[in-house]
Amino acid sequence: xxxxxxxxxxxxxxxxxxxxxxxxxxxxxxxxxxxxxxxxxxxxxxxxxxxxxxxxxxxxxxxxxxxxxxxxxxxxxxxxxxxxxxxxxxxxxxxxxxxxxxxxxxxxxxxxxxx
Amino acid sequence: xxxxxxxxxxxxxxxxxxxxxxxxxxxxxxxxxxxxxxxxxxxxxxxxxxxxxxxxxxxxxxxxxxxxxxxxxxxxxxxxxxxxxxxxxxxxxxxxxxxxxxxxxxxxxxxxx
Numbered sequence: 001x002x003x004x005x006x007x008x009x010x011x012x013x014x015x016x017x018x019x020x021x022x023x024x025x026x027x028x029x030x031x032x033x034x035x036x037x038x039x040x041x042x043x044x045x046x047x048x049x050x051x052x053x054x055x056x057x058x059x060x061x062x063x064x065x066x067x068x069x070x071x072x073x074x075x076x077x078x079x080x081x082x083x084x085x086x087x088x089x090x091x092x093x094x095x096x097x098x099x100x101x102x103x104x105x106x107x108x109x110x111x112x113x114x115x
Numbered sequence: 116x117x118x119x120x121x122x123x124x125x126x127x128x129x130x131x132x133x134x135x136x137x138x139x140x141x142x143x144x145x146x147x148x149x150x151x152x153x154x155x156x157x158x159x160x161x162x163x164x165x166x167x168x169x170x171x172x173x174x175x176x177x178x179x180x181x182x183x184x185x186x187x188x189x190x191x192x193x194x195x196x197x198x199x200x201x202x203x204x205x206x207x208x209x210x211x212x213x214x215x216x217x218x219x220x221x222x223x224x225x226x227x228x
Contacts, residue, residue: 043219101146101209105157
């Protein structure tokens with residue numbers, strides 16, 4: 001029973017267009033959400049996060065949106081660049097329970113940005 | 116900057132053999148953890164530690180042991196390897212002030228025959 005789901009294993013977009021990666025969660029205790037990016041043969045690296053008290057957080061080309069009622073978050077990348085091609089993992093944490101660093105990860109989405 | 120260093124990067128074991136995956140960090144992070152990554156399942160937490168001498172179980176702890184004798188090191192031990200433990204293992208660390216912004220090592224790919 002996956003508590004964090006990324007239903008799209010892969011996504012291809014043209015360079016310069018918007019990439020939208022989606023993530024759903026089922027555990028109501030989750031109140032902090034993160035996105036990680038992973039290149040082949042490397043460990044995941046932190047990209048952006050959002051607290052449940054917000055519905056949007058921006059960092060340059062990356063924006064994360066949170067819809068608490070739908071238990072859904074999305075990562076928007078605008079404009080997409082070939083260097084963004086990687087696996088993106090959604091993760092969630094129940095920080096209010098004191099478990100801020102015990103992340104539950106989704107299965108990942110392979111993003112390919114075509115030149 | 117070394118960050119989180121894992122050794123070995125690749126290892127092949129036979130069923131029943133034991134081994135230790137090493138993890139060291141040089142960022143003075145109190146929190147360290149081990150994850151395994153399997154196809155279609157993302158990363159799953161095996162064990163974690165909030166400081167030297169303190170460890171606890173994550174989502175999939177069976178078949179693995181850990182210890183934390185120093186702040187820097189957090190080894191993961193497989194006492195009797197099984198084919199189901201074939202996976203890529205990631206060690207991660209975080210500061211006490213963070214909220215899940217983990218720093219990951221490059222991973223250790225383990226194959227159990």
